Amino acid sequence: MDSTPPEVSVALPAFNAGPTLPAALDSLLAQTHTHFEIVVADDGSMDATPEVLAAYAARDPRVRPLYLPHRGVAHAFNAAVAAARGAFVARMDADDRCLPRRLELQAAHLREHPGTGVVACRVEFGGSREACAGYAAHVDWTNALLTHEAMSLARFVDAPLANPSVMFRRELVAAHGGARQGDFPEDYEMWLRWFEAGVRMDKLPQALLVWNDPPERASRTDPRYDLQAFYRVKAEYLARWLALHNPHHPEVVVLGAGRVTRRRAALLEDHGVRIAAWADIDPRKIGNTVAGVPVVHRHELPGPQACFALSYVASRGAREDIGAFLEARGFRPGVHYITAA
Incomplete structure (x- = not known):
């Protein structure tokens, strides 16, 4: 492996993601940006995820597996960030796909805008607009919020950026904390905390991620993503x-x-x-x-x-x-x- 630290580390928590992880990894390995690593934090999966991950790591040294006991996505994300070597960290989910220029364009934006801490992008909706009309409407809403000011004003409605579409400066985790474990959506709480801390967040106008909506997505099944959990954390901030x-x-x-x-x-x-x-x-x-x-x-x-x-x-x-x-x-x-x- 090249001893020079990569510019970008992709933090990818995975739990029982055997069916979808190959497409996610393939989309990352096909990026036009070449100097990156993928830190996959396997959160104690009980399916084929460890085998899939080991096979990819054997073929490409940019794939760095972490095999963890099952403690939840917040712990897996934090472990991936702690192991990251890049100055920039790109968030990714195991059931989504990146378009080829995602890492290139987001890393360039952070390089060129030193005052920006987080850069997201527009996303393509990867589900059925008829069967999942609410989620599709949420995608359309987030895609319309392109400036820091618009996202900041909208953050008490819902998360104004798609979590797996984000790239941020790794130093922000040390300054403001990473994901917190609790009875609330860990990603939304972190963005609310970083907004409150004054972190500038931008969004690229290009759609650089396919945001899928499978029935088993955590936001549909995990009680921390229950509507009441959203309302409680929003009310506090x-x-x-x-x-x-x-x-x-x-x-x-x-x-x-x-x-x-x-x-x-x-x-x-x-x-x-x-x-x-x-x-x-x-x-x-x-x-x-x-x-x-x-x-x-x-x-x-x-x-x-x-x-x-x-x-x-x-x-x-x-x-x-x-x-x-x-x-x-x-x-x-x-x-x-x-x-x-």
Whole structure:
């Protein structure tokens, strides 16, 4: 093996990935960037994953296996990063595929933009848009967020970048921590933490990864990716963001008064945020009170100098409608209101 450290290390956790790992590895070994390694952290697989990995490592020294006891994806990712020798670390999943120029273009972006810590890319959806319409819509949403500013403002809606599409500077893990094990989605929590720490994140406009959506994907099967887990971790980071950016802290006015919105927004109260009013357009809700908090028509909202608005409606069409309404009233995103879900 070349003793010179590679520029890029691919951190690839794998668990029971025997059927998909060959395609993932083939896509990496076909990259136009030549100076890289693939650190595959086998998380105690019980299928053919170890055999597949050993066969690839025997053929190509760029494939570096780590055989670990089963402790979960956060531990496997951290182990891969700890073993990485490259200045840049590319995240990859064992059921996805890279397009040929992914490592080349992302490494070049980090080289040319020293102030950027993380660079993602657009992704191709690798599932059935009919059978997996929600996931496909999420892909379309993330693909529309191309700047640091857009991703930062959208991060309390959902993860604004596809986790396996990311490349970052290895030093960021020492500075801000890697994946944390807990009852929450480890990837989303890490990106929220790094955003909070001020890490700049860019996204390339090219689609450089095929993001597959198999039925056994962890986000579909792992309880840490349960919707309530997302809401809990979002509420913690959103509350801290509000404490720093809301001039009327701890009070907010929440746009949306439906049961789901109220349940999600109420998680903020555990972190000291106080909901001063719910604002809605449904005449059946307006004039009522919920736990002592009045429901008003959104046209009754005071101006941006008198309140901070939190748009907490999950549906995309309604989210855009609320944003347009607030901005027509002089509310600026990130200054007078923020969108969550």
